[in-house]
Amino acid sequence: MRTLPVFRRSKTEALKPEAAKDINYSSQWRLMYIKFKRHKLARISLYVLGFLYFVALFAQFIAPYGLQSYDSKYVNAPPMTVRFIDGEGKFHLQPFVYELKSARDPETMRKIFVADTEKKYSLQFFVKGEEYKFLGLIPTTRHLFGVEEPGRLFMLGTDAMGRDMFSRIVLGSQISLSIPLVGVGISFVLGLIIGGISGYFGGWLDSIIQRIIEIIRSFPTLPLWMALSAAIPPRIPIVTMYLYIVIIFAFIGWTDLARVVRGKFISLKNEDYVIAAKIAGVGNTKIIVKHLLPGFISYLVVATTLAIPNMILGETAMSFLGLGIRSPATSWGVLLQEAQKIENVALYPWKLIPLGFVILTVLAYNFLGDGLRDAADPYKK
Secondary structure, eight states: OOOOOOOOOOHHHHSOHHHHHHHHTOOHHHHHHHHHHTOHHHHHHHHHHHHHHHHHHTHHHHOSSOTTOOOGGGTTOOOOOOEEEOTTSOEEEEEEEEEEEEEEOTTTOOEEEEEEEEEEEEEEEEEEEEEEEETTTEEEEEEEEEEOTTOOOOTTOBOTTSOBHHHHHHHHHHHHHHHHHHHHHHHHHHHHHHHHHHHHHOHHHHHHHHHHHHHHHHSOHHHHHHHHHHTSOTTOOHHHHHHHHHHHHHHHHHHHHHHHHHHHHHHHTTSHHHHHHHHTTOOHHHHIIIIIGGGSHHHHHHHHHHHHHHHHHHHHHHHHTTSSOOTTSOOHHHHGGGGGSHHHHHHOGGGGHHHHHHHHHHHHHHHHHHHHHHHHOTTOO
């Protein structure tokens, strides 16, 4: 018996008529959104980044302790376990932690901490603590959670000065997550303007700009960081230091985008619609803004997203080497300084926890960038 051929329908044909019509008549941004929704890793990464930035925004409210808070009795204390079942096997609706007491390891005679099962402190929400300004505006003493007095809560352990690692990671996220955004924003503007001028006008101006870019790119990254960091005056205010670090990253990071923008402008400035606009008497600024930039704006969004992880790693590396943010301010790179010594990592492995947040953020941005790149690709279905 002769079988009939099976014809496979395209994705657009397989959709409902309303959905197919929506795709056929959608704008470029709408098409990007539809394709982006199909990228599961990118959507998950977007939620992860949203959560991290939410925590950074309300960091002082979420962190149980401030940057200056320390307790010399709990130097290098391990993470506490939040429990619902006590040592006698009784279940408690309200979670609690046992107090840590110091002891000596009988073999190494090293100071260790053990849980004192006779003293337990209940976990409470919206507790009173150190005073701070909520969102930098409203003075308050309320924190998201804590334990009843005189207990102490160290969910991720403490550092060599007895400071809570969880609080410092949460507060450090404000710098580690904001410096890359501000730095990339400045680099984006510089790369767009300088690269656009180079590609659109060409000639001797293009040659000068390209030689400057080549000189900047010829410097090794680490020595350039060190030279620029050495130019920052010591003992300056934290806000000023933050501004200088942002300028350093913006000064280094704009060259890649400028090269790309230049290439795009060179390829598009001789298109028919651009030449028609010139003949019609349209000004150069309007041609660039109205005709050239919309042709590759989706690529610029992707390039910006993929540049942020490099900024995060750069800030972490600078702070780790002592060239960036310095105490009393903190960032994830500053927190990793104690991990420079191998004995610290071997004896107190929780000091590597900030590294996990760096890896998580970088992976999330990379997955998000991959999703945006696939969504912006007109040839990818």
